[in-house]
Amino acid sequence: MSKATETAHVYVTTSNIHGKGLFARKRIKAGTLIGQIDGRPTKTDGPYVLWLTPREGVEVQCQLKYINHSDEPNAIYYDTLEVIALRDIGRDEEITHNYDSE
Numbered sequence: 001m002s003k004a005t006e007t008a009h010v011y012v013t014t015s016n017i018h019g020k021g022l023f024a025r026k027r028i029k030a031g032t033l034i035g036q037i038d039g040r041p042t043k044t045d046g047p048y049v050l051w052l053t054p055r056e057g058v059e060v061q062c063q064l065k066y067i068n069h070s071d072e073p074n075a076i077y078y079d080t081l082e083v084i085a086l087r088d089i090g091r092d093e094e095i096t097h098n099y100d101s102e
Helices: 003-009
Strands: 010-014 020-024 033-036 039-042 049-051 057-060 075-077 082-085
Touching: none
Parallel strands: none
Antiparallel strands: 010 020, 033 082, 039 057, 049 057, 075 082
C-alpha cells in the first residue's frame, strides 16, 4: 500500500488510551480498507509486534502500529494483514482493535 493512500485516511497523534494513537483524518465508512500492514516477520516480541500464530509475528513498520486496544473496537486486522473498519469511524476518532480477539 502506498503511503499516500494510508495518509489519506489516517494520522498519528497523542492518544487518551496509550501513548500515540491512529486517528481518522476524515469519516471512514464501515467495511473500508484503512490500510495494509507493512512489516517484517519476527519470532521476538516487541511493542509493535502483531502475532499471527503463537510462533509467528509481524513487526509493524507503518502508521498502523499506532492502533491501540479497545474492548469495543472500530477496526479489525485480517489474516491478509488488512485493517478494515468494523463500523463507521468519525473524523478525528481514534482507530482501535481488540488485541484479544484471536
